[in-house]
Amino acid sequence: MTQPGPVPKPPTLRDVAQRAGVHSGTASRALNPRTRSMVNSDTVKRVLRAAAALGYEPNPIARSLRTNKTHTVGMFIPDVSNPLFSSMVRGVERVLSEQDYALLLADTDNSVERESSLYTALRGRQVDGLVIATAQRDSPLIDRMLTDQVPFVLVNRVSLEHSTLAVTGDEASGVRQAVAHLAGLGHTRIAYLAGPQRTSTGVVRLAAFRQSMLEHGFTPLPEEIVECASWSEEAGSEAMARLCAAGLAATAVVAGNDMIAAGCYDVLREFGIGCPDDVSVIGFNDMPFVDKFSPPLTTVRLPNRELGEEGAALLLDRMAGQAPIAKTIVLPVSLVVRGSTAPPR
Amino acid sequence: MTQPGPVPKPPTLRDVAQRAGVHSGTASRALNPRTRSMVNSDTVKRVLRAAAALGYEPNPIARSLRTNKTHTVGMFIPDVSNPLFSSMVRGVERVLSEQDYALLLADTDNSVERESSLYTALRGRQVDGLVIATAQRDSPLIDRMLTDQVPFVLVNRVSLEHSTLAVTGDEASGVRQAVAHLAGLGHTRIAYLAGPQRTSTGVVRLAAFRQSMLEHGFTPLPEEIVECASWSEEAGSEAMARLCAAGLAATAVVAGNDMIAAGCYDVLREFGIGCPDDVSVIGFNDMPFVDKFSPPLTTVRLPNRELGEEGAALLLDRMAGQAPIAKTIVLPVSLVVRGSTAPPR
DNA sequence: TTGTATGCGTTATCAA
DNA sequence: TTGATAACGCATACAA
Numbered sequence: 134m135t136q137p138g139p140v141p142k143p144p145t146l147r148d149v150a151q152r153a154g155v156h157s158g159t160a161s162r163a164l165n166p167r168t169r170s171m172v173n174s175d176t177v178k179r180v181l182r183a184a185a186a187l188g189y190e191p192n193p194i195a196r197s198l199r200t201n202k203t204h205t206v207g208m209f210i211p212d213v214s215n216p217l218f219s220s221m222v223r224g225v226e227r228v229l230s231e232q233d234y235a236l237l238l239a240d241t242d243n244s245v246e247r248e249s250s251l252y253t254a255l256r257g258r259q260v261d262g263l264v265i266a267t268a269q270r271d272s273p274l275i276d277r278m279l280t281d282q283v284p285f286v287l288v289n290r291v292s293l294e295h296s297t298l299a300v301t302g303d304e305a306s307g308v309r310q311a312v313a314h315l316a317g318l319g320h321t322r323i324a325y326l327a328g329p330q331r332t333s334t335g336v337v338r339l340a341a342f343r344q345s346m347l348e349h350g351f352t353p354l355p356e357e358i359v360e361c362a363s364w365s366e367e368a369g370s371e372a373m374a375r376l377c378a379a380g381l382a383a384t385a386v387v388a389g390n391d392m393i394a395a396g397c398y399d400v401l402r403e404f405g406i407g408c409p410d411d412v413s414v415i416g417f418n419d420m421p422f423v424d425k426f427s428p429p430l431t432t433v434r435l436p437n438r439e440l441g442e443e444g445a446a447l448l449l450d451r452m453a454g455q456a457p458i459a460k461t462i463v464l465p466v467s468l469v470v471r472g473s474t475a476p477p478r
Numbered sequence: 479m480t481q482p483g484p485v486p487k488p489p490t491l492r493d494v495a496q497r498a499g500v501h502s503g504t505a506s507r508a509l510n511p512r513t514r515s516m517v518n519s520d521t522v523k524r525v526l527r528a529a530a531a532l533g534y535e536p537n538p539i540a541r542s543l544r545t546n547k548t549h550t551v552g553m554f555i556p557d558v559s560n561p562l563f564s565s566m567v568r569g570v571e572r573v574l575s576e577q578d579y580a581l582l583l584a585d586t587d588n589s590v591e592r593e594s595s596l597y598t599a600l601r602g603r604q605v606d607g608l609v610i611a612t613a614q615r616d617s618p619l620i621d622r623m624l625t626d627q628v629p630f631v632l633v634n635r636v637s638l639e640h641s642t643l644a645v646t647g648d649e650a651s652g653v654r655q656a657v658a659h660l661a662g663l664g665h666t667r668i669a670y671l672a673g674p675q676r677t678s679t680g681v682v683r684l685a686a687f688r689q690s691m692l693e694h695g696f697t698p699l700p701e702e703i704v705e706c707a708s709w710s711e712e713a714g715s716e717a718m719a720r721l722c723a724a725g726l727a728a729t730a731v732v733a734g735n736d737m738i739a740a741g742c743y744d745v746l747r748e749f750g751i752g753c754p755d756d757v758s759v760i761g762f763n764d765m766p767f768v769d770k771f772s773p774p775l776t777t778v779r780l781p782n783r784e785l786g787e788e789g790a791a792l793l794l795d796r797m798a799g800q801a802p803i804a805k806t807i808v809l810p811v812s813l814v815v816r817g818s819t820a821p822p823r
Numbered sequence: 824t825t826g827t828a829t830g831c832g833t834t835a836t837c838a839a
Numbered sequence: 840t841t842g843a844t845a846a847c848g849c850a851t852a853c854a855a
Contacts, residue, residue, distance in 0.1 A: 145848055146848065146849060146850095147848080156825070157848090157849080157850095158827075158828090158849095158851080159824085159825055161850060162824095162825090162850090162851090165850080168850090168851090172825075173824060176824080191849075192543075192602075192848050194539060194542045194543045194548070194848080194849095195831090195847070195849045196848080196849055197539045197831095197849095198537075198540055198543050198830095198832070198847090198849075199830080199831055199849050199851085200850070203539070212568065213558065213564045213567045213568045213571065214561065214565045214567070214568040216559065216561055216766070219559045219564040222559070222564075223557065223558045223559040223585060226583055226584075230596065230599070235582050235599065235603060236583050237581065237582060238567070238571055238582075239575070240571050240572065240575075251575065257535050257536075257537075257538055258538055258539075258580060259537075259538075395770060420766075422767040422768065422771070423767065423770075425743070425768075426767070427770070427772035438559070490831095491834095492832080500841075501841070501842050501843075502832090502842095503841075503842065503843075503844090504841055504842075506833070506834060506835090507840095513834090516840070516841090517840065517841080518841085521840080521841085536832085536833075539831085539833090540832030540834090540847090541833055542847095543831090543833070543846095544832080544834045544835080544847055545833080545847090546847085
């Protein structure tokens with residue numbers, strides 16, 4: 134059994150310098166790839182060898198204090214436990230870790246207050262940049278980042294007020310594909326269960342729906358477009374119930390996302406309305422297990438993980454001064470046709 | 479339109495001290511609750527006022543350099559995009575942020591090498607502690623943390639070799655409840671689709687299954703216990719197919735987790751075997767949407783978020799020197815009975 | 824090409 | 840109770 138014993142202090146730059154027989158400044162230059170050219174290649178070799186022998190790792194804290202860079206990126210999301218966002222987190226984390234950046238995660242819980250206090254905390258920790266996947270439209274976050282001049286990129290949302298770096302799925306195309314698919318099946322009366330209009334995604338999708346309907350020459354009745362209180366199953370149920378109560382004449386329903394579609398399923402079953410026999414349903418996001426629904430859900434797949442990856446890459450470029458201040462990357466989305474859509478009868 | 483303009487440098491301790499007419503050392507003591515008692519209460523007031531006026535925020539980098547504490551905790555998980563883990567992350571993040579700790583997330587992707595290099599990276603960043611939710615049994619991670627004497631807590635797993643801090647669901651009870659439920663319905667031939675035995679969870683659940691069967695006086699045939707290559711739907715399908723190929727005599731199947739159960743569903747359908755009519759199925763985890771399966775999946779619910787919360791709290795205690803070095807907290811689990819289980823016919 | 828010196832913003836030690 | 844001063848480990852401007 135090994136004794137606990139004190140942990141030996143990690144070697145510092147000076148230890149390395151001493152062992153290599155040079156001064157710490159030289160060791161610093163030799164170790165830093167960017168300044169390495171300033172030093173004799175023999176010396177470089179000696180320093181490198183000494184560093185390796187001692188198992189030297191630069192102390193990022195000290196480095197940060199000196200350089201004002203932390204090699205750390207913060208990410209704001211409403212809720213990690215939502216698969217939609219966790220996929221983005223995964224993408225972000227993956228790209229960052231490849232470049233030796235660390236990810237500081239902040240769950241805002243959809244609270245603007247919490248977002249604000251977390252922002253202060255992250256700023257205090259001197260994150261070099263921020264990935265924003267929260268989409269509350271009334272949040273002052275973007276303004277604050279702009280005045281603080283901290284590099285950031287919006288993921289899965291855009292700003293209507295400012296031009297910024299952003300990576301987003303082609304929401305409009307997704308909605309268009311959904312409507313076109315239904316139209317192709319012969320549907321003409323299509324209802325829409327919109328996500329909350331206080332979120333960026335909510336308004337973008339709804340606008341795209343209206344536009345798509347127009348393009349097909351369909352004119353949805355006002356009561357056939359109902360806004361959900363949140364992106365949840367419960368809100369979806371509630372909205373769908375309202376739709377049914379109003380006397381459902383539509384033969385198809387497009388839901389703002391899969392959660393809402395799931396709520397929709399519940400109400401359909403409750404009312405004894407068959408899917409897809411009586412009404413077709415389309416969701417959004419292609420969340421895990423929606424292919425196991427009965428019937429399996431037709432839905433629009435967003436490249437969430439890629440969204441995160443592209444966002445992180447863009448931010449990294451920006452922080453390196455390689456990217457413009459504003460630029461929007463739009464990633465393609467695809468309709469995944471499953472069993473919840475069929476011709477109207 | 480406001481001009482970009484340079485961002486004013488944030489005020490430092492010396493700015494505060496100057497404004498309060500004291501020395502920076504005094505200001506430091508006045509600001510720090512722990513040392514505040516050493517300073518005249520009038521002076522404290524002056525300093526506090528000055529700090530507030532300037533909007534002073536201590537620079538955590540400088541503080542860390544001095545104190546060797548970063549107020550940062552790292553978390554290792556196999557995959558954030560798995561709802562199981564993302565719930566834990568949420569729990570951890572929640573508790574940490576309440577105490578002004580930040581969470582550094584590290585996705586190991588089930589790779590021991592990646593885990594190792596991420597560990598080096600996080601150590602370098604001087605995290606004050608670690609939450610470990612990866613469960614590869616052959617990983618040297620625990621040994622390294624032990625020798626490095628970095629505080630850590632295991633979540634959703636235990637170490638068979640060392641005694642450590644750990645928070646886990648009552649896996650054995652979960653399995654027992656599952657088996658008891660099936661036995662109560664009249665099943666006597668129960669098969670088990672085990673998770674990979676290189677994971678801690680995999681072995682714990684399998685052992686519990688064997689034990690539970692024994693307690694009921696049931697003796698599963700060797701071919702009725704099959705190990706899946708991973709915790710995935712595909713692996714579940716494959717294992718279930720093997721079970722069927724061997725001539726399925728069991729009337730019920732317990733799956734190592736919900737993913738495996740989902741794979742099981744696919745094969746059942748393929749073979750034209752009815753669930754729950756011909757065979758009952760039980761999963762593990764109660765993942766989102768398993769209630770939407772057809773039939774809705776009976777499963778064991780683990781308090782994943784609470785696991786994360788308790789883990790973080792325990793780690794915080796430990797880091798404050800308030801918790802013992804080794805202690806296991808076991809959280810209760812519950813069986814959620816849905817449509818995939820019924821009496822055998 | 825290398826050495827020297829200084830400072831990043833804090834906390835802690837030692838005097839006063 | 841307060842002030843002065845020295846680190847913490849690194850990067851860099853300047854000198855040699």
